[in-house]
Amino acid sequence: MKAERAKEILINLLRIPSPSGKEDRLALHIMEFLHKLGYDVHIESDGEIINLIVNPDAELFYEVHMDTIDIRVQPFIRGNIVYGTGASDVKGGLASILLMLESLKKEDKDLNVGIVFVSDEEKGGRGSALFMERYRPKMAIVLEPTDLEVHIAHAGNIEAYFEVDGKEAHGACPESGENAIELTYKMLEELKALEPFKQKGKYFDPHVGLQELVCENPYYLIPALCKGRLEARLLPEQEVEDILDLFDPILEEYTLRYEYTEIWDGYELDESEEIVQIAKRAMDLTGLDEFGGMRSWTDAINFMYNGTKTIVFGPGNLDISHTKNEHIDVRDVVKASEFLTAVNDIFGKS
Incomplete structure (x- = not known):
């Protein structure tokens, strides 16, 4: 059952503390996860910041940060709800990417998008800045808690x-x-x-x-x-x-x-943009129907400033992120992975 697998992936991520500046153990866990699936992982670093990149030549990238705020709540589970610092922001989104990659391998599907796991989003955004110094993808989806809305606008x-x-x-x-x-x-x-x-x-x-x-x-x-x-x-x-x-x-x-x-400065993408059109098709396939706007700073700002058309999307709720009540429903993690899979498939046919 995908929900149980999502729960397992997520709780393993939450059990590895990764406050900003201390992402190394989580990065190693992600690399081991990906290597077991047969994915090549490129490590990019400037001596302080570490990023992990899969499929670096892709024109569409999924971006997710590995760091959290300092730990306020240890992880625990109640049914389909997983609690803990980072559950919503943004290890639920990270789990949805890993679940998608695992599913692609099981179904013998190609990975058509690039993926970058970055450091330092919560403190200075240096991970995404480093990535954009070296790579300039055409489009991106930044994973953040949006309640499964596709955010085409940003404050x-x-x-x-x-x-x-x-x-x-x-x-x-x-x-x-x-x-x-x-x-x-x-x-x-x-x-x-x-x-x-x-x-x-x-x-x-x-x-x-x-x-x-x-x-x-x-x-x-x-x-x-x-x-x-x-x-x-x-x-x-x-x-x-x-x-x-x-x-x-x-x-x-x-x-x-x-x-x-x-x-x-914020931004709003026109609905005629290619990334918005791809997202709309994926929304139709997965039963999602809401566009929205991101209220907080995200790495999408660094992407857009460097010319990459970027939407923000993910499971989890921004209102409770960083709080002592931070949690996420693993069924939303599954739904997010299905959306990301649909985007990957659509982009592969374009």
């Missing part, structure tokens, strides 16, 4: 670290100080009130919010300094530079200093 993003400087005063005398926490929230309100964040999107809405805020106050004081990180999710059609022009005056007014640490 843009702005991330900024900041320090808001207030004025100390005794905690009983708020009128004599400037509360840095209150100033931070006033700054956030002004950012949220900007016109671009009132718009509505096709697949998701734009958003700006705090993701980290530290205000140390060991004494009974009005807090004078807050350090934090804010993140803005942009619609595919919104250009980062336009948003930065709106952010700068507000951040300059409220902060002691700020720094943009991540910025990238």
Whole structure:
């Protein structure tokens, strides 16, 4: 039964911790898995990053990252649900690729696509960047948790670290100080009130919010300094530079200093693109029917910036990824492997 085999493959992947920078053991496990099936594996490395590549001359690649965030939950199973850090992001997608490769061998089918297993997606995206320095496939499918939707659009993003400087005063005398926490929230309100964040999107809405805020106050004081990180999710059609022009005056007014640490433009593929048409045919064959948009940074950004038309797809749910409740239904892993198999077959006939 495919679900049981998917469960076995996935739990073996989850039992090998692979936080960013420590992917070596998992890479060895994947190489051994592929060698037993008879696939040649090319190792690409710059001394720090390691990528594994199968069928390197292909024009269509499946890409999946081997790393996870630091382990928060050890793996365990309840029926068809597998829990653990990385189950959804993205070892469920990794398992779907391995299940597909195993099925192709059993059915004596050709592998028509290339596959790259990359490092460092969760930290800096250096694995996909290294791959794109050396290879330029025409098309790609990046495996990420999309609830089995085919994501043909991708959010843009702005991330900024900041320090808001207030004025100390005794905690009983708020009128004599400037509360840095209150100033931070006033700054956030002004950012949220900007016109671009009132718009509505096709697949998701734009958003700006705090993701980290530290205000140390060991004494009974009005807090004078807050350090934090804010993140803005942009619609595919919104250009980062336009948003930065709106952010700068507000951040300059409220902060002691700020720094943009991540910025990238999003994108949306036209449905006439070849990779979208191939995906649509595979969706029809496997009973999938939803297009969507990816809300988080993925390696697809590095692919698209280098000219590779890229969709994002995979089993798992983005909302619960990275959380202590991260889990995945292995039946979705099977369904994802069927979709990937259908794309492989369609591309082989094109």
